[in-house]
Amino acid sequence: MEQYLQEVGALTMRWVKRLSRERFSMLFTLAQPMVFWLIFFGNLFQKTANTEVTQAPSYIAFLAAGVVVMTILNNGLAGGTDLLFDKENGFLERMMSTPISRTSVIISRFLFVMTITSGQVLVILGVAYLYGVHPVTGFGGVAVIILIGLMFGVGLTAISMALAFSVKSHGDFFSMLSFLSLPMIFLSSALVPLSAMPGWMAVLAQLNPMTWAIDAVRPLILTGWGAALPKIGIVIIIMAVFDSICLYGAAKAFRKTLG
Amino acid sequence: MGLTVGGPFAIEVEHLSKTYEGKVTAVEDVSFQVPTGEVFGLLGPNGAGKTTTLRVLITVLRPTGGSARVLGMDVVEQANEVRQAIGYVPQERAIDRFLTGREHLQLLASLYHIPKDKAPARIEAVLKLVNLEHKADEVARNYSGGMKRKLDIACGLIPDPRVLFMDEPTLGLDVESRLKIWEHIRQLKARGITVLLTTNYLDEADQLCDRITIIDGGRVKAIGSPNELKSGLGGDIVTLTLAAGDLDKVEALAQAVKGQAGVKAVSTKQNVLDIRVASPEAALPAILGAVTARGCRLEFVDYHRPRLDDVFLAHTGRRIKEE
Numbered sequence: 001m002e003q004y005l006q007e008v009g010a011l012t013m014r015w016v017k018r019l020s021r022e023r024f025s026m027l028f029t030l031a032q033p034m035v036f037w038l039i040f041f042g043n044l045f046q047k048t049a050n051t052e053v054t055q056a057p058s059y060i061a062f063l064a065a066g067v068v069v070m071t072i073l074n075n076g077l078a079g080g081t082d083l084l085f086d087k088e089n090g091f092l093e094r095m096m097s098t099p100i101s102r103t104s105v106i107i108s109r110f111l112f113v114m115t116i117t118s119g120q121v122l123v124i125l126g127v128a129y130l131y132g133v134h135p136v137t138g139f140g141g142v143a144v145i146i147l148i149g150l151m152f153g154v155g156l157t158a159i160s161m162a163l164a165f166s167v168k169s170h171g172d173f174f175s176m177l178s179f180l181s182l183p184m185i186f187l188s189s190a191l192v193p194l195s196a197m198p199g200w201m202a203v204l205a206q207l208n209p210m211t212w213a214i215d216a217v218r219p220l221i222l223t224g225w226g227a228a229l230p231k232i233g234i235v236i237i238i239m240a241v242f243d244s245i246c247l248y249g250a251a252k253a254f255r256k257t258l259g
Numbered sequence: 260m261g262l263t264v265g266g267p268f269a270i271e272v273e274h275l276s277k278t279y280e281g282k283v284t285a286v287e288d289v290s291f292q293v294p295t296g297e298v299f300g301l302l303g304p305n306g307a308g309k310t311t312t313l314r315v316l317i318t319v320l321r322p323t324g325g326s327a328r329v330l331g332m333d334v335v336e337q338a339n340e341v342r343q344a345i346g347y348v349p350q351e352r353a354i355d356r357f358l359t360g361r362e363h364l365q366l367l368a369s370l371y372h373i374p375k376d377k378a379p380a381r382i383e384a385v386l387k388l389v390n391l392e393h394k395a396d397e398v399a400r401n402y403s404g405g406m407k408r409k410l411d412i413a414c415g416l417i418p419d420p421r422v423l424f425m426d427e428p429t430l431g432l433d434v435e436s437r438l439k440i441w442e443h444i445r446q447l448k449a450r451g452i453t454v455l456l457t458t459n460y461l462d463e464a465d466q467l468c469d470r471i472t473i474i475d476g477g478r479v480k481a482i483g484s485p486n487e488l489k490s491g492l493g494g495d496i497v498t499l500t501l502a503a504g505d506l507d508k509v510e511a512l513a514q515a516v517k518g519q520a521g522v523k524a525v526s527t528k529q530n531v532l533d534i535r536v537a538s539p540e541a542a543l544p545a546i547l548g549a550v551t552a553r554g555c556r557l558e559f560v561d562y563h564r565p566r567l568d569d570v571f572l573a574h575t576g577r578r579i580k581e582e
């Protein structure tokens with residue numbers, strides 16, 4: 001156990017050190033394009049978005065939940081990137097030639113990605129706050145938002161790591177990521193409510209776990225606990241299923257690469 | 260366990276095979292043994308199966324056939340014990356360019372579960388061994404190729420291994436760095452560490468290794484010390500290249516040379532005669548006599564002691580292509 005903590009601690013600190021060395025990338029990881037989504041997209045559609053349809057005081061207020069979950073999505077899907085590089089340059093093999101538990105590398109990655117994701121969710125909520133979007137459920141609500149984010153993030157990060165281990169080339173990895181991420185965003189309630197979507201898109205959006213996450217986060221920001229609680233109950237179940245499926249699928253790729 | 264562990268052999272490989280994804284057979288029926296304390300080389304061209312063999316031995320790849328033991332421990336059944344006893348220097352520069360040299364070593368020390376209070380001394384010792392102390396706190400991005408290699412080796416030495424695996428330790432390095440790395444490897448040997456390295460450099464195999472295994476197309480072609488392998492060829496080598504116009508005289512000349520004193524074997528390839536001689540003093544005048552007697556025009560004559568590339572050629576039918 002002590003050994004396990006030692007190795008997971010050291011591996012996690014490696015990711016942190018890397019991030020602190022990559023100043024430029026840190027800026028973009030932490031201050032993220034997502035902030036721009038919120039600011040530009042939010043303001044851009046302020047006039048065209050119909051508040052009757054969005055059921056929110058402003059488009060930014062409506063969009064905040066979507067951008068929070070998009071942040072989780074992008075972080076999760078990119079979560080395996082560093083492992084892809086480690087696989088390609090032999091660093092992974094070096095780590096696997098040491099007497100560490102075969103799960104340590106993966107666990108360290110989960111810990112790191114989840115920490116970064118939580119930080120970013122707070123940044124997004126902070127920026128939204130500056131635009132007058134004050135979560136009505138307060139700190140308790142923010143904590144629940146982060147919890148939902150972590151649950152969604154685990155499954156996504158698992159997919160990303162499995163992909164990083166399985167792809168033949170790094171081009172494949174990045175094209176798969178963008179192939180996954182855009183439809184996930186557009187076929188969800190991030191940008192418009194399901195009621196305003198063409199029927200076929202709304203059907204697909206309902207199959208998207210992201211929609212359920214957004215539908216639980218949004219009332220936490222806009223309406224209150226009464227409206228949020230049933231949605232939270234549902235999303236926890238859905239995320240538990242989603243994570244189980246992702247981890248089960250990823251385990252095969254992990255075992256193949258990590259032995 | 261005790262003293263009997265591993266016996267006289269640090270590494271034993273028996274009928275090892277590895278087929279990737281059921282398709283590419285990278286290694287087939289490879290067997291060799293490495294006595295404790297030797298520097299042992301796997302010599303072969305690109306794609307010969309050297310890295311694959313090494314990956315099995317360091318427990319990151321499961322063999323599809325045969326077995327291997329390191330210090331008496333099975334690399335599949337006792338993988339974790341093997342990992343604790345070995346060090347590994349991969350073929351790629353497996354360096355994180357954002358970390359400093361010391362941070363690499365600190366990470367490795369934690370992965371080998373070296374207690375926090377013992378790690379700094381171990382790290383200092385290893386840095387000193389590869390002469391990297393003065394650059395230890397610089398990020399690896401600023402390291403030269405030779406320094407990266409030294410860091411690689413330092414990482415491999417962190418666990419204080421009894422057996423060190425090195426994949427192409429000097430690939431792509433300049434001459435000076437290569438000689439330094441060779442020096443480090445000799446120091447390791449002097450400390451009693453068994454070293455298994457792969458190389459496609461003939462001079463490296465020749466000058467650094469106590470014994471070598473020549474491997475080509477995933478199969479073992481020859482095993483022995485460089486000197487054994489060379490003398491195994493049976494004599495010094497005389498190569499006669501006839502002028503292109505004398506192509507029709509090659510066979511007759513070969514027959515004539517065969518009977519001469521001191522000549523052991525003759526083979527021909529187009530306008531080239533490859534002659535093995537036991538005693539050059541007797542054979543050379545006789546061979547040249549035969550050439551003159553038949554009125555053959557020589558384009559080129561070469562005489563040399565067998566070199567490792569002759570050994571390679573003799574066992575694989577081709578010359579090793581150095582990168």
Ligand SMILES: Nc1ncnc2c1ncn2[C@@H]1O[C@H](COP(=O)(O)OP(=O)(O)O)[C@@H](O)[C@H]1O
Pocket residue numbers: 279283284285303304305306307308309310311312
């Ligand atoms: N992961 C892999 N998947 C499929 N084929 C591989 C893999 N790694 C190596 N090979 C193939 O196995 C053969 C031996 O490769 P390798 O062991 O790397 O040789 P060497 O180290 O001697 O250059 C080559 O034909 C190579 O293409």
Ligand SMILES: [Mg+2]
Pocket residue numbers: 306309310311350426
């Ligand atoms: Mg190789």
